[in-house]
Amino acid sequence: MESRRRTFLRIATLELCERFGFYGLQSVSVLYFVRTMGLSEQGAIMLWGAFSALMFGVPVLGGWLGDRMLGARRTVAVALALLATGYTGLASGMGGAAGVSLVLAVLVCGGGIFKPNITSLLRHAFSDGDDRLDIVFTIYYMSINVGATIAALAIPFLAVHIGWQASFGVSAAVLWIGFAVSLTLPATAPPPAGGGDRRLWLLLGAGIGVAFTLLHYPALAKICIWIAAAAIVLIWIVLYRRAAPIWRAGLKLSFALQAEAILFFLFNQQIATSLTGFARDHLAGTIRLAGVDWAVQPGQFQSLNNLWIVIFAPCLAALYYHAERKGRPISVPIRFLFGFVLLTASFVLWRAAALAGAAGPISPWWMVAGYALFSLGELLIAALGLAVIARYAPPDGVGRLMGCFSVFGGLASYLGSLVATYGMAGSGTASTAGYTHLFGNLAALSAIVALASALFIPFARKMDAHWRHAIPRPSSTDKTPTEILP
Structure with a gap:
C-alpha cells in the first residue's frame, strides 16, 4: 500500500x-x-x-x-x-x-x-x-x-x-x-x-x-459556440430516438436534471468577472480581522469560494451519511432546489451590497457572507449533472453524454461572461446601479430555477419510478446502486 x-x-x-x-x-x-x-x-x-x-x-x-x-x-x-x-x-x-x-x-x-x-x-x-x-x-x-x-x-x-x-x-x-x-x-x-x-x-x-x-477573433468564437450547442441538442435527440424504450424515461429525466446543473456554470462565471469587478470598484481595500486591518486585492476574494467549500464539504458529507443511515437519502432534485435557493440568497445579498455601495466603499465582509451562501449552494449542485448521466444513461451513451455535458458547461460559462457585461458604462466599468441591476437579475433567474426545481420534483419521482420499473433489477448477489431519487 x-x-x-x-x-x-x-x-x-x-x-x-x-x-x-x-x-x-x-x-x-x-x-x-x-x-x-x-x-x-x-x-x-x-x-x-x-x-x-x-x-x-x-x-x-x-x-x-x-x-x-x-x-x-x-x-x-x-x-x-x-x-x-x-x-x-x-x-x-x-x-x-x-x-x-x-x-x-x-x-x-x-x-x-x-x-x-x-x-x-x-x-x-x-x-x-x-x-x-x-x-x-x-x-x-x-x-x-x-x-x-x-x-x-x-x-x-x-x-x-x-x-x-x-x-x-x-x-x-x-x-x-x-x-x-x-x-x-x-x-x-x-x-x-x-x-x-x-x-x-x-x-x-x-x-x-x-x-x-x-x-x-471573438465574433467567430461566438458563432462556433452556438453551432456546438445546436450540435449537442441534435446529439441528445439522436441518442433519445436510438435508445431502447426501457432507457427513454431515464434519459428524459437525465436531460432535465443536466439542464439544471449546466445553468450553475452561468452563475459560477461571475466569480472571475462581475464579482471581482465589484470587489475592485466598490469594496474597501482592507478587511479587519483579529483586530488587524489586512490589505486585500480584488482577485483574492475568489479564494473565499474555495475556502468555504473546504469548510462546508465535510459538513455536507456528514449530513448525507446521516440521511443514508436513517434510510432517507437526500435526492438530487431536492439538492438542486436548496442549492439554487442558496444561490438566490447570495445574489440578493450582493445586490444589497451594491445598493450600500452607492454611499461609498463598503466592507469586504459583504463578500465573505455572500461567498458562504454561494459556495454551499455550489456543493449541493456541482457534479450532480455527471452523476445523473452515470445513473440514467444507457451504457453505450455515457461517454457521449459526458462530453456533451462538458461542452454545454462551456456554453453556460460563455453566457455567464456575456451576462457579466450588462450594465457596464462606456468606460468599461459598472456603477453601483449597474451591479445592483445585474445582481438583482441573477437573483431573479436563480429564484426561477429554484421554483422550477420545486415544481419538477413530483414529475422527477414519477419518471424515476417508471425507469426503475422498466430496467431489470440487479441480482441478489449484486450491490444495489445508491438511490438518488427515493
Whole structure:
C-alpha cells in the first residue's frame, strides 16, 4: 500500500499544480487582459468567457488522446509541459492581442487534455476496489481546493508587489515542477504502436491553431459556440430516438436534471468577472480581522469560494451519511432546489451590497457572507449533472453524454461572461446601479430555477419510478446502486 500511497500523492500534487496555474490566472485575468492587450473590460470579460468555453470542450478530445494514442500517463506529462510552456510565455512578457491569444491557446490545449487523463490515472491507481477509495477521492478533491486557494491568494498579491511577469513566473515554476513529478509516475496500459508521436504533434499543432483563431477573433468564437450547442441538442435527440424504450424515461429525466446543473456554470462565471469587478470598484481595500486591518486585492476574494467549500464539504458529507443511515437519502432534485435557493440568497445579498455601495466603499465582509451562501449552494449542485448521466444513461451513451455535458458547461460559462457585461458604462466599468441591476437579475433567474426545481420534483419521482420499473433489477448477489431519487 505504501507504493500506492506515493502514487496517489504524486497524482494529487499534479492536480494541485494545474489548479494553481488556472486559478492564479483566473484571479487576475480580466485586469491583465485590459492592461496587456488594450481591451475594454467588456472585451476582456468575453475573452475569458471564450477561454473558459474552450477549456470545457477540449477534454472531450483529451480523453480520446489518452485512451487511444498515448496512454493516460504520457498524456498528462504532455499536458503539463504545454501548461508550463504557456505560463512561461506569460512570464516572458508576450504582450499584444496576438501574443496573449497564442499563450491562451496553448493553455487551452494543455488544460483540456490534462483534465480527463489525471482522473484516469487515479482510477488506474485504485482500480481494485480499495476500501479507502472514498477517503482517496475526498483528499484528492481537497488538493484541488488547496491549489485554487493558494493561487487566488498569492497571484493577485504578487502581481501588485512584484509585477505581472514575475507572478506568472511563479505559476510557470509550479507547472514545471508538476511536469517533473509526472515523469516519475508508474506506467499505465501501453499506448498503441505506430506513428503516435508524429500524429500527436500534428494534432497539438492543429488544436493550438484552432484555439488561437477562436480566441483572437471573438465574433467567430461566438458563432462556433452556438453551432456546438445546436450540435449537442441534435446529439441528445439522436441518442433519445436510438435508445431502447426501457432507457427513454431515464434519459428524459437525465436531460432535465443536466439542464439544471449546466445553468450553475452561468452563475459560477461571475466569480472571475462581475464579482471581482465589484470587489475592485466598490469594496474597501482592507478587511479587519483579529483586530488587524489586512490589505486585500480584488482577485483574492475568489479564494473565499474555495475556502468555504473546504469548510462546508465535510459538513455536507456528514449530513448525507446521516440521511443514508436513517434510510432517507437526500435526492438530487431536492439538492438542486436548496442549492439554487442558496444561490438566490447570495445574489440578493450582493445586490444589497451594491445598493450600500452607492454611499461609498463598503466592507469586504459583504463578500465573505455572500461567498458562504454561494459556495454551499455550489456543493449541493456541482457534479450532480455527471452523476445523473452515470445513473440514467444507457451504457453505450455515457461517454457521449459526458462530453456533451462538458461542452454545454462551456456554453453556460460563455453566457455567464456575456451576462457579466450588462450594465457596464462606456468606460468599461459598472456603477453601483449597474451591479445592483445585474445582481438583482441573477437573483431573479436563480429564484426561477429554484421554483422550477420545486415544481419538477413530483414529475422527477414519477419518471424515476417508471425507469426503475422498466430496467431489470440487479441480482441478489449484486450491490444495489445508491438511490438518488427515493
